[in-house]
Amino acid sequence: MSEAKLLLHPSDQPVFRLLVDVRGCVCELRLNDVPVWSNAGGLAARAVLSVNEWLFSGENDFTLHLTAPPGTEVEPGTPSILPDTAVVSATLLYKRSRAPWLAMQELYPVTYRHDEDFKNAGIFNPHPDIPVHVEPPPAVEESAPDPAPDPSAPVIIHPGEMAALPITPIPCDWNETRTGIRIGLTVKLPTAWPLCPWVRALDLTAMPGLDYTVSRLVRSLSDALQRRDWPGLRRLFADRRAALQTAYYLNEAAADEALVFPALLKAPETKVATVDPQSIRGQICGGGRLLRAVTGDRNSPAITLQCPTLGCQADIETLWLNTGQEWRLAR
Amino acid sequence: MHPFCLPDLPARTTSVAFPACPAKGLGMSVLVKSFPNIQWSGEARVAVRADNGPARPVVEGGLTIRVDGRERTVSDWRALRGIFPLLGMVDELTKTVNAVAELTSPLHSRGLDSSRLQWREPFRWDPMPSLAVQVESRLFEQTASGLLGHFLNVRITGEPLAGATGEANVLPILMTNAAAEKMLTPITGGQRVSIAELSTRCGVYLVAEGRCSIIAALRSSRPLEAMTQRFTSHGEVSFSLEARSEAEYDSLIVSSTAATKASEGARLSVAFEAPPESPLPEPRDRKVKAQAAFTGLHFHGIERISGGVRVRPWSPPPAGEDEPAPPKPVSVLPARMWPAGSKAGELEPVPWCHE
Numbered sequence: 001m002s003e004a005k006l007l008l009h010p011s012d013q014p015v016f017r018l019l020v021d022v023r024g025c026v027c028e029l030r031l032n033d034v035p036v037w038s039n040a041g042g043l044a045a046r047a048v049l050s051v052n053e054w055l056f057s058g059e060n061d062f063t064l065h066l067t068a069p070p071g072t073e074v075e076p077g078t079p080s081i082l083p084d085t086a087v088v089s090a091t092l093l094y095k096r097s098r099a100p101w102l103a104m105q106e107l108y109p110v111t112y113r114h115d116e117d118f119k120n121a122g123i124f125n126p127h128p129d130i131p132v133h134v135e136p137p138p139a140v141e142e143s144a145p146d147p148a149p150d151p152s153a154p155v156i157i158h159p160g161e162m163a164a165l166p167i168t169p170i171p172c173d174w175n176e177t178r179t180g181i182r183i184g185l186t187v188k189l190p191t192a193w194p195l196c197p198w199v200r201a202l203d204l205t206a207m208p209g210l211d212y213t214v215s216r217l218v219r220s221l222s223d224a225l226q227r228r229d230w231p232g233l234r235r236l237f238a239d240r241r242a243a244l245q246t247a248y249y250l251n252e253a254a255a256d257e258a259l260v261f262p263a264l265l266k267a268p269e270t271k272v273a274t275v276d277p278q279s280i281r282g283q284i285c286g287g288g289r290l291l292r293a294v295t296g297d298r299n300s301p302a303i304t305l306q307c308p309t310l311g312c313q314a315d316i317e318t319l320w321l322n323t324g325q326e327w328r329l330a331r
Numbered sequence: 332m333h334p335f336c337l338p339d340l341p342a343r344t345t346s347v348a349f350p351a352c353p354a355k356g357l358g359m360s361v362l363v364k365s366f367p368n369i370q371w372s373g374e375a376r377v378a379v380r381a382d383n384g385p386a387r388p389v390v391e392g393g394l395t396i397r398v399d400g401r402e403r404t405v406s407d408w409r410a411l412r413g414i415f416p417l418l419g420m421v422d423e424l425t426k427t428v429n430a431v432a433e434l435t436s437p438l439h440s441r442g443l444d445s446s447r448l449q450w451r452e453p454f455r456w457d458p459m460p461s462l463a464v465q466v467e468s469r470l471f472e473q474t475a476s477g478l479l480g481h482f483l484n485v486r487i488t489g490e491p492l493a494g495a496t497g498e499a500n501v502l503p504i505l506m507t508n509a510a511a512e513k514m515l516t517p518i519t520g521g522q523r524v525s526i527a528e529l530s531t532r533c534g535v536y537l538v539a540e541g542r543c544s545i546i547a548a549l550r551s552s553r554p555l556e557a558m559t560q561r562f563t564s565h566g567e568v569s570f571s572l573e574a575r576s577e578a579e580y581d582s583l584i585v586s587s588t589a590a591t592k593a594s595e596g597a598r599l600s601v602a603f604e605a606p607p608e609s610p611l612p613e614p615r616d617r618k619v620k621a622q623a624a625f626t627g628l629h630f631h632g633i634e635r636i637s638g639g640v641r642v643r644p645w646s647p648p649p650a651g652e653d654e655p656a657p658p659k660p661v662s663v664l665p666a667r668m669w670p671a672g673s674k675a676g677e678l679e680p681v682p683w684c685h686e
Contacts, residue, residue, distance in 0.1 A: 015579050021571060023596035037582070043631055044596040046538070046571045047584040050636075069594040085595050097579050100447040244638050248580045258580040260640040263520075306645060310521030311513060313645040331639055 001168045004107045006094060008163040009192050013097035013249050016055060016187075017104075018062060020047045024086035024114070028065040032056070032196065034286045034319065034331075040298040042069030052247035053331070057193035063184035064090055065175055066112065077178040079118055086114040092167065092185065097249050108167045112183050117172065157190050165189075194246065197239065198289040198330050201321035205288040214282035214293045217320055217327055218275070218302045225303070225316075226272045228265055236329050243331065264307050264314055273304040273313075290330055291320045370397045371468040373404070375411055377418055378461035379425050386428040386459075388421050394466050415464055417487050417547060420601070420623035420669040424460040424493060427599065427625045430664050431456075435499035435537060443527055445500055448534040448575045452497040457542075460493040473555065480555060486548040492601060492623075494542035495568045501663070502526070502535040505630065511661045514632035517642040518574070518583070532577045535585060535633070537663075541568045545601045547621065562621075567600035570628055570664070582636040590627030590666040597628040597664070627666030632658060 008014065020029060020037070022045050028038035029047075031054040039045040054060075066088055067081070068074045074081045089111040095104045111117075157163045170184035204210060224232045234241075237259060245255040256262055264270050275295055280302045283292040293302035301315040321330040373394040380389045393406030394414075405411060412418050435454045465486040470479045505511040506526050512519075518533045543566040551558035574583035589595040604620040635642045649656050 019573075021596070023569075024594055037584070037636065039584075039586070042594045043586040044571070044588040044594060045584055045586045046573045047582065048573060048575055049582040049584075050580055052579070083594075087596070101450040101575060104450055240639060244580060250580070258578070259638040260635075260642065261638075264640075264642075301641070307521070308645070308647065311516035311645055312521060312642050315641040315643070317639040317641065319639075 001166055002108055003164040003166055004094070004105070005162050006105075006107075006165050007096065007160065008165060008190065009157050009159040009161065011159040014052075015095055015097050015248070016051050017093040017095075018047075018049045018051050019091045019093055020045075020049065020064070021087075021089045022046075023088070024069070024083050025088065026067045026069055027088050028067075029090075030061075030063045030065060030285075032061055032286065033063075034290060035283075035292065035299075040300070050248070053243050055187075055189060055193060055247075056196040057189050057191045058196075060187045060189060061170065061184060062090070062092070062187070063170060063182055064088055064110070064112075065180055065182050067175070067180035074179055077174070079114075081179055082114040082118075082181065084115040086112075088112050088183075090184075092187065107165070108169075108185055110169060110183055110185055112172060112181065114181075118181075157192055163190065197243075198286050198321045201289040201330075202324055203288045204284050204291055204322065207322075210282035210284070210291060211280070213327070214291055214302075214320065215277045215280040218280050218293045218318065219277060221318065221329075222272045222275075222303055225261070225265065225305070230262075233262075239329060240331050261305065261314060261316060264305050264310065264312075267307055267309050269309045270305055270307045273306055275302055275304075286319070286321075286330075289321055291322075293318045293320070369468075370470075371395070371466045372397075374463060374465045375406060376461060376463040377408060377411065377421050379421065379428050379456075379459045381428065381432065381459075386425050386432065388425055394464070411464070415487060416670070417621055418462055418464065420621070421460060421462055423623060423625070423667045423669040424599075427664070427667050428456065428460065431495075431537075431539075434501060434504065434664060437499075439503045440500045440530075443500075443503060443530040445502075445530045445534045447531070447577060449500075450498065450536075450575070451538065454495070454497040454499040454537065454539060457494045457496045458491065460489070462487060462489045462492065462545075481551070481553045483552075484550045486546075486550075488548070489543075489545045489601075491542040491544040491566070493568055493599060495539035495570075495599075498536040498538045498573070500530070500534050501537050501572065502530060502533065505535060505661075505663075508661060510659070511630055513646070514630065514644045514658060514661070516644045517633055517635040518576070533574065533583070535572055535574045537570060537628075538573045539568060539570050541566060541598075543567050543600050545603075545621070547603075562603045564601040564603055564621075567598045570597040570599070572628075572630060572663075574633055576635075578637070580637050584634040584636070586631035586634075587663070588629050588631060588660070590629050590662060590664075591624075592626075593629070593631070593660070595626065597626050599623075599625045621670075623669040625664075625667045627662065628664040629660035630663050631660045 006014065022039050026039060026042045029036045031051060034054065036054060037047055037049055066086065089109065091109040092107040093104050094107050166188045168186045170186060172181060172183045175182050221236065224236065241255050241259055244250060244258045248258065250258060279295045281294050283294050283299060285292050294300060295302045301317045303316040303318060305314040307313060318329060319331040320327050371394060373392065375390055375392045375394055377388050377390050379386050388408050390406055390408050390411060393404040395402055395404050467482065467484040469482055471482055473480050503526050505515060519529065545564045546561055548561040572585040572587035574585045576583050587597065589597050601621060601623045604622065632644050644658060646656060646658055648654055
């Protein structure tokens with residue numbers, strides 16, 4: 001475990017970023033089991049990701065899911081799951097809001113090189129009954145240790161105080177289908193950070209008809225976007241807007257700018273791409289509490305805006321939660 | 332003049348079986364010719380230098396040949412490259428150094444303020460590419476039998492061959508290319524923005540890190556000792572484009588790849604390829620092959636994620652199709668291979684604006 005000394009109260013305006021460099025494979029970043037970014041086409045890429053809006057009090061898991069580039073044949077459970085040239089590095093970065101980039105601190109790096117680390121990580125074991133790495137038993141201290149602090153007691157941190165940020169690596173392991181690799185890190189934030197908003201939402205894992213539900217929700221949202229129903233959109237995106245405002249210390253105007261899509265919709269030529277409702281699927285994430293609307297083979301976001309005058313298109317990520325009474329757009 | 336082949340003099344030819352290296356399978360046999368009264372010795376280092384101008388190979392030291400009491404020193408680049416073809420990779424490295432120097436020139440960012448977005452040290456080669464060659468070749472009299480033996484020690488090393496660190500702002504130069512500018516629409520908003528204003532909000536940086544090294548060494552003392560050889564390479568210098576935004580909520584992603592393969596990242600590296608195990612008709616073909624490669628750098632575009640919205644460049648679909656065509660990448664740095672040339676990276680390059 002690593003500990004970084006930081007000004008660690010939200011009112012000290014910390015900004016966390018993750019610098020990800022991907023080469024030779026497809027990498028999906030999941031933050032607390034929510035897909036935040038991926039280089040879906042398998043192009044080598046370098047991403048500087050702002051992650052403040054996804055961080056909550058308690059343990060926050062950053063996991064990188066590595067799989068072979070599209071078109072590569074892989075045999076599950078063998079080294080061929082990734083090309084030898086696959087290299088991924090991720091570094092957790094920290095600075096205070098609006099500080100120059102020179103003030104950025106590198107808190108914790110994670111690196112995976114397939115040609116060197118696959119066997120060293122001990123996951124390629126043709127005889128799974130025989131453990132590759134056996135941890136030595138912890139040494140027993142003869143002298144009586146100091147009484148350990150009560151882990152259940154919340155650590156109270158005041159603004160302006162330095163505090164240690166515990167960071168633990170997530171060891172390299174197979175993904176669920178043994179067709180890829182999973183690595184990452186865990187950051188534990190104190191109770192001054194907000195609680196995860198979907199922790200009390202309904203568990204969706206056993207809920208039936210999710211594809212139909214999410215298709216209906218997406219159609220409704222697409223319609224509101226196409227009609228430029230500003231009051232309706234404001235209500236729908238209220239949680240996302242509030243989260244951005246809190247996470248990045250934004251005023252009203254900056255919060256609207258951070259939402260991006262209102263600016264894109266201002267151009268009259270901007271239109272919502274039509275999607276076949278049958279192709280929309282619900283992807284459960286966020287520990288079973290969130291429903292992500294996706295379409296296509298690459299699980300792309302279901303809603304896309306095409307902005308010919310601006311020369312760009314925008315995929316709108318939609319993550320829905322069920323409070324028991326209604327479906328809400330969580331992010 | 333070649334240290335091991337002077338056809339107008341009587342030679343002693345020795346067939347040497349190289350011990351196979353179990354790790355790499357580097358098994359081969361070669362013919363080594365040695366000549367009475369000819370000795371080679373010395374060390375030469377060829378390094379890429381750029382003293383207020385384009386980079387070029389500069390030789391320090393030299394190799395000395397002694398024939399019948401006469402001595403001559405070989406210290407010019409052309410002669411050395413002729414004797415040791417492996418040194419030819421320095422020519423390609425020199426071209427790469429010049430291409431990177433043009434891209435990272437501070438002239439492109441002159442007068443622009445991107446100070447709040449600077450993070451790492453300015454780009455520099457650390458160190459500039461260099462290779463050293465050491466040779467000693469002579470006959471000696473064996474003390475026990477009085478017969479002649481041949482001592483040979485050849486060592487070509489780059490430890491490191493090259494390294495690079497730091498970053499350079501390439502946004503101004505990307506803005507000078509129409510194809511690259513179209514790919515910047517997620518940060519420009521599709522509007523004609525001045526580079527002076529854009530530079531205060533966003534930056535795209537060429538980031539380099541890493542070192543690579545090679546050792547190619549051969550030593551024999553016939554017939555007293557077995558021949559030993561060492562061919563190793565290690566590490567790579569990786570290049571990539573990284574984008575930063577002044578807005579704390581913006582995530583910027585740059586797809587920059589090797590020109591040779593879009594899923595791989597740009598890098599400079601050297602690899603040794605073991606000869607095939609089966610015997611080949613030409614002894615030449617059984618040599619260990621060295622390949623120095625700079626994969627080139629292609630810019631595929633930039634994406635911006637903010638508030639759960641991922642903004643990408645868009646181009647209208649071709650006539651008769653619904654899906655927009657994927658944009659062609661822009662070649663930022665050309666690929667260079669040694670010994671063979673490569674056709675990769677022959678795309679429209681970013682034009683350099685020399686002032």
